[in-house]
Amino acid sequence: MSKRNYTNLNVNPCKMCMPMGGSLAFKGIEKSMIIIHGSQGCSTYIRRHIAAHYNEPVDIASSSLTEEGTVYGGSSNLKKGLKNLIRLYQPSVIGVLTTCLAETIGEDIQGIIREFILEEDLEDKVHIIPVSTPGYQATQYEGYYYALRQMVENLAEEVAHNEYINIVVSDVTCEDIRELKRIASFFSDKIIILPDISDTLDAPYTSEYSKLLSGGTKINKIKLMGGARATVEIGALIKDAYSPGKYLEETYGVPLYKISVPIGLEYVDEFIKALSQITHKTIPKELELERGRMLDGMIDSHKYNGEGVGAIFGSPELNLAISSLCIENGLTPKLVMTGSKSKKLKEIIEEKAKRFHMETIVLEDSDFSTLQPMVKQCGINILIGSSDGKFVKEKVKVPLIRVGFPIHDQIGAQRKLNVGYKGSLRLLDEMTNTLMDLKHDDYRDRMYDDYYTPLLKA
Ligand code: SF4
Structure with missing residues (x-):
């Protein structure tokens, strides 16, 4: 029997699929809805993850491809699904996302949608946006940006120059988006946030159930993005082919500022400087005070963080920003792991770690079964990433700070603030306090072993 090669096999991967x-x-x-063109399981898996993370009802339709649709094509299933969805939800935008199955059988979703719009006479009544997201091609990270790019490609128009600043946000929390808006409002009241989940996935309680939650980026704002003053794209590592900001730059000449997630002093400064440069406004006193408070907090905690050796895992963008925060504060990000492929992530983190005389190992396209033994070998004492790391936490008994997506073993993920000076300081305090707890939890045992036992033996 030939020996199987498991070298490229992912066990418990550190990623989710593109349609997620x-x-x-x-x-x-x-007023958007989503239909996943494929088998029902794909949409259930995605709905379940999003609902558990945000604690909100999440509706995602499915074209429910069966054996027949798989063999003869799923056009009629998709059209039926779209018809039902429009009748039940009356959305303004529908994202049609493909799956492994739909892509493998070579479904022409663009063609099916064109036919459907003509058959149902829907031109100008609803925007139906096809996005090719085969689960096997890339991860949720690329799927997220690619969907944004497709929205912009389908909706942005050749418009006269306007005063708006486009801010394309990455996989941050609802509270983070509120904070990004607050910071941006010091520079301009004309900001387009794409996408804006701050209300749709963190909605206030109401006694009446609404099928489509209020909030979100307005379609007429996306249309204006082609005439904006600039795009600030939080996505330093995302490839051009997936980048909405790159599309706006190449198609409409909108200047593009590609930046990292504003976590940590360097990257928050970068975000604020970009806004200041675009608007020609000086940085306001209030933000300077917040920066000063963050510096003060960094001084308070620096003596504890030197003992921190971290393993960070999740999407490339969050990995980069959190590693940067750790490095700036003396906590060594010894292991950095992502399920995506990103050479740039490795280059940037290694270069920054070197500047601060730290050594770091960056694992791309990797999984938790690779990480787990390395946590022990590298003397990791703090894990930072999504709930997917909880099995490693249980096995190796190292504390886990939940950041990123998905978080389903705790509540409040959508309310955590990580960006800006305030958010960075909150996250830094959480990391420092975790390290302090570790020290306090076992210092009596360590003192006993290190001093008292040798004295007894002497
Ligand atoms: S990996 Fe493919 S089959 Fe699995 S949920 Fe994602 S799209 Fe569906």
Whole structure:
């Protein structure tokens, strides 16, 4: 019997599939709905993850491809699904996301949608946006940006120059988006946030159930993005082919500022400087005070963080920003792992770690079964990432700080603030306090072993 090669096999991968990211992007658009073209399981899996993370009802339709649709094509299933969805939800935008199955049988979703619009006479009544998101091609990270790019390609128009600043956000929390808006409002009241999940996935309680949650980026704002003053794209690592900001730059000449997630001093400064440069406004006193408070907090905690050796895992963008925060504060990000492929992530983190005389190992396209033994070998004492790391936490007994997506073993993920000076300081305090707890939890045992036992033996 020939020996199987497991070298490229992922066990418990540190990623989710492309339509997951695409769904998250569409959830930030006003009056939008999603239909996943494939088997029902794909949509159930995505719905379940999003609902558990945000603690909100999450509706995602499915074209429910069966054996027949798989063999003869799923056009009629998709059209039926779209018809039902429009009747029940009356959305303004529909994202049609493909799956492994739909892509493998070579479904022409663009063609099916064109036919459907003509048959149902829907031109100008609803925007139906096809996004090719085969689960096997990339991860939720690429799916998220690609869906945003497709929205912009389908909706942005050749418009006269306007005063708006486009801010394309990455996989941050609802509270983070509120904070990004607050910071941006110091520079301009004309901001387009794409996508804006701050209300749709963190909605206030109401006694009446609404099928489509209010909030999200308005379609007429996306249309204006082609005439904006600039695009600030939080996505330093995303490839051009997936980048909405790159499309706006190449098609409409909108200047593009590609930046990292504003976590940590360097990257928050970068975000604020970009806004200041675009608007020609000086940085306001209030933000300077917040920066000063963050510096003060960094001084308070620096003596504890030197003992921190971290393993960070999740999407490339969050990995980069959190590693940067750790490095700036003396906590060594010894292991950085992502399920995506990103050479740039490795280059940037290694270069920054070197500047601070730290050594770091960056694992791309990797999984938790690779990480787990390395946590022990590298003396990791703090894990930072999504709930998917909880099995490693249980096995190796190292505390886990939940950041990123998905978080389903705790509540409040959508309310955590991680960006800006305030959010960075909150996250830094959480990391420092976790390390302090570790020290306090076992210092009596360690003192006993290190001092008292040798004295007894002497
Ligand atoms: S990996 Fe493919 S089959 Fe699995 S949920 Fe994603 S799209 Fe569906």
